[in-house]
Amino acid sequence: MAHLSDEPTLRLGHPFRAWLAAGVAATAALGRFESLERLLLGREPSYAPARVAQRLFGSRHFGPLLRWTYGPALGVAYGALRSRISVPALAFGAAIATVELLAMPRVGATPPIRGREAIALFLHAAAFAVAAEAALSQAARSVSRRATTV
Secondary structure, three states: OOOOOOOOOOOOOOHHHHHHHHHHHHHHHHHHHHHHHHHHHOOOOOOOHHHHHHHHHOOHHHHHHHHHHHHHHHHHHHHHHHHHOOOOHHHHHHHHHHHHHHHHHHOOOOOOOOHHHHHHHHHHHHHHHHHHHHHHHHHHHHHHHHHHHO
16 A cells, blocks of 8 residues: 655645746856847956856866756746745846855955956846746736646
8 A cells, every 4th residue: 555645745836946947047148148138248257157156166068067056946936936025027137146246256256356256246147037027927827828728
């Protein structure tokens, strides 16, 4: 006889999937934005994943690993937060940038970020949050359309 567990399971329609997908989509969207950052700053920002990987692990090769774990994790955090309270995307982006501005230099991930680079970081985080919001909104519309056709 099979034992039925009371533990929740990750079902196909579980919001975690949408949150994770939003983080992946927003991370991918930043690739285009980073080209603009380089143009505006005249160099790669010190918070670029490859530069952070170089400082933390001694190799730029870990940059993609940092990018593709951190971005989707932020998407999950935003989705979970957004499911409980109303959080404007730009407020979430500002929160990300503020935490990164304060924490990354403290852990040795970046030198202190100031001036134009700090402004670029806030724009970077805002772009991520807006892209995540767009992906979450699209997922909600998609679920709503499927529910009405069933």
